[in-house]
Amino acid sequence: QSALTQPASVSGSPGQSITLSCTGTSSDIGGYNYVSWYQHSPGKAPKLMIYEVSNRPSGVSNRFSGSKSANTASLTISGLQAEDEADYYCCSYTTTINTPAYVFGTGTKVTVL
Amino acid sequence: EVQLVESGGGLVQPGGSLRLSCAASGFTFSSYWMNWVRQAPGEGLEWVANIKQDGSQKYYLDSVKGRFTISRDTAKNSLYLQMNSLRAEDTAVYYCARCTRWCDAFDIWGQGTMVTVSS
Numbered sequence: 001q002s003a004l005t006q007p008a009s010v011s012g013s014p015g016q017s018i019t020l021s022c023t024g025t026s027s028d029i030g031g032y033n034y035v036s037w038y039q040h041s042p043g044k045a046p047k048l049m050i051y052e053v054s055n056r057p058s059g060v061s062n063r064f065s066g067s068k069s070a071n072t073a074s075l076t077i078s079g080l081q082a083e084d085e086a087d088y089y090c091c092s093y094t095t096t097i098n099t100p101a102y103v104f105g106t107g108t109k110v111t112v113l
Numbered sequence: 114e115v116q117l118v119e120s121g122g123g124l125v126q127p128g129g130s131l132r133l134s135c136a137a138s139g140f141t142f143s144s145y146w147m148n149w150v151r152q153a154p155g156e157g158l159e160w161v162a163n164i165k166q167d168g169s170q171k172y173y174l175d176s177v178k179g180r181f182t183i184s185r186d187t188a189k190n191s192l193y194l195q196m197n198s199l200r201a202e203d204t205a206v207y208y209c210a211r212c213t214r215w216c217d218a219f220d221i222w223g224q225g226t227m228v229t230v231s232s
Contacts, residue, residue, distance in 0.1 A: 089158050
């Protein structure tokens with residue numbers, strides 16, 4: 001199972017909105033509404049930001065939103081803040097010969113200018 | 114506080130074995146699927162394996178099938194990963210992660226434990 005494709009880096013100024021893309025196939029993103037997004041800073045535990053394409057866990061800012069179209073998922077961060085600087089990974093449920101699995105994206109480094 | 118704490122990482126020679134542990138607290142461990150996810154140096158996250166609440170179903174990344182075994186002990190609120198025939202490409206930080214109710218995402222993560230496979 002190949003990793004989902006994400007841009008290596010995205011940057012923006014404080015207050016701006018940025019959108020991170022995550023491209024897969026009909027076997028993962030396109031086949032299931034089980035896309036999740038994680039924020040990961042060095043030395044810290046990854047943090048779930050979005051699940052089931054567009055749902056936010058309790059405690060996650062409403063500045064984070066998710067969507068999906070065909071085989072591509074997106075994470076939008078509105079009102080960019082310095083604390084949003086981190087690596088972001090998408091993830092999708094998938095199956096291989098009817099065996100469940102999960103595939104992560106290559107990761108996007110978000111820089112706040 | 115809901116928490117996962119990994120242990121057992123270290124330096125091991127190629128072909129060697131290592132057993133990772135993950136201690137869960139603050140939630141009903143027996144109610145959730147559990148996972149291992151790893152991150153090699155300079156690389157992204159990679160799902161490794163998961164196990165059903167009662168241990169009756171286990172799934173693995175193709176590259177670790179036959180070498181790694183996931184298990185759990187409900188009495189000890191612990192998750193394990195037995196890693197045999199280790200290769201250099203298994204070098205990574207290994208994270209323990211809890212599934213959401215429908216196991217479509219990972220909502221609680223540990224801080225990770227580093228495994229280095231090198232001679």
